[in-house]
Amino acid sequence: MKQPNKAVRIHSYGNQEVTSLDLIDIPQPAAGKVVVRVHAAGVNAIDRKIREGVLKDYFPLPFPITLGAELAGTVHAVGAEVDGFFNGMRVFGFMPTLGAFADYVEVDAALLTSTPDGLPDVVAASLPIAALTAWQALFETGQLKAGQTVLIQGAAGGVGSMAVQLAKRAGARVIATASERNLEYVAALGADVVVDYRAAQPFAHLAASVDLVLDLVGGPALDLLWPLLREAGVLVSTAAPELAARTPANRTGLWFQMRPEPQRLAEIAALVLQREIKAEVASLFPLDSVSEAIDYGYSGKGRGKAVVQF
Ligand SMILES: NC(=O)c1ccc[n+]([C@@H]2O[C@H](COP(=O)([O-])OP(=O)(O)OC[C@H]3O[C@@H](n4cnc5c(N)ncnc54)[C@H](OP(=O)(O)O)[C@@H]3O)[C@@H](O)[C@H]2O)c1
Structure with a gap:
């Protein structure tokens, strides 16, 4: 049969x-x-x-x-x-x-x-999409280094949960945004600062303090993120394909497209098995x-x- x-x-x-x-x-x-x-x-x-x-x-x-x-x-x-x-x-x-x-x-x-x-x-x-997107966007497109500050917009989702952990493991200071019900969850993943994106003026205290913004949400919320960048800072978006048209003249905005990378995937799976990061x-x-x-x-x-x- x-x-x-x-x-x-x-x-x-x-x-x-x-x-x-x-x-x-x-x-x-x-x-x-x-x-x-x-x-x-x-x-x-x-x-x-x-x-x-x-x-x-x-x-x-x-x-x-x-x-x-x-x-x-x-x-x-x-x-x-x-x-x-x-x-x-x-x-x-x-x-x-x-x-x-x-x-x-x-x-x-x-x-x-x-x-x-x-x-x-x-x-x-x-793992494949969340882990490879997080890795490639942070360290390849975003060139994140130890000691730098990254803000991860949409940190409670699949990519964001991985990105918080990978950025922290790489020695970055991590600011993460989430809705109120996910603030503790994101903090438990290792974020140094968690921001409720629905709060009034959520980023008032963060102007010009971030080396890399990883935007996993797109939409109108993205426009609030440009002032957070330091002068040489970069915003990488996985969620706004129209990013080039929305990038202000004095800013760097990079649209990200994930690519298959089986060898990197195997390395990240090993980190999960070693309990260095959680899936x-x-x-x-x-x-x-x-x-x-x-x-x-x-x-x-x-x-x-x-x-x-x-
Ligand atoms: N270009 C590429 O190669 C590529 C690759 C992978 C993913 N993506 C894209 O990247 C995005 C994220 O993917 P994902 O799998 O992580 O999605 P997901 O699991 O659905 O997570 C999205 C998260 O965004 C949060 N969120 C919603 N509105 C928000 C806002 N205004 N501010 C901050 N956070 C907000 C939600 O958290 P709360 O519940 O706390 O609000 C949710 O956890 C998607 O648009 C996806 O299509 C693109």
Whole structure:
């Protein structure tokens, strides 16, 4: 009997109602690819943005679109010209063109790395986007150094929870913004100063004191952040693709685009295993509740990462 392959797909843009659980064929791996039996897949803001069509001009994908941009599981089949992967091997990684919310997924082998022993799939699946975005935005685009001050806007979310910990571990002074209910959570991650972004004039005491602003929120709130930068300071945004047009003449604003980096991912997974940093998996959802999971981060109830468990 043919095995079912359930996939969470959209056939048009919209809200929760456009997401359907479809039965599709199990893919055969093309050259350079493997098919992964997915055990867990991280939920990200990009799933909602793709579903709603917000990114259709920046990031066009043909319908039907299988959502999900990161996964952990075991190798089910190996394509030609693939070295270093075998059936049953535990792997995890980032899928830049999405497709992770399915039982069986074809993935470019170059995007995957082996899951270390002792790292549960739900934790591995939470890492690729949050950890690589935090690392690359802080230390590569943002060039953060020990002794500098970084302000992380949106610190309670998936990327922010990682960024606070990685910046602190690197010897930076960390100022973190969150809503009131998440202030203690963000402080417990290691932030030196926590700011309730809904307070009146939340940044009044921070003018010209920050070397790097990491903006994980975008929107109108971003405009309040420019005065916080020192003269040579830099603002890096993961959430405002229109940043260049919004950057004041005397300021440096850098739009960030995460890229796959399996080797770095393996290094960050090792830090999690060594308990140097924590992977904050706050919510687990079954596959048939992906729609709710996708909206969870925007429900005002979320923190850390939401992960779908298969
Ligand atoms: N460009 C790239 O390569 C790239 C890569 C990864 C992520 N991203 C983007 O980066 C953003 C963050 O991703 P994520 O996965 O961390 O999202 P997330 O888990 O949904 O977290 C977003 C956080 O923002 C906080 N927030 C909302 N409004 C805020 C405001 N006005 N001021 C401060 N904090 C606010 C929320 O915390 P409270 O509940 O405390 O309000 C929430 O925890 C998303 O827009 C995502 O699409 C881009």
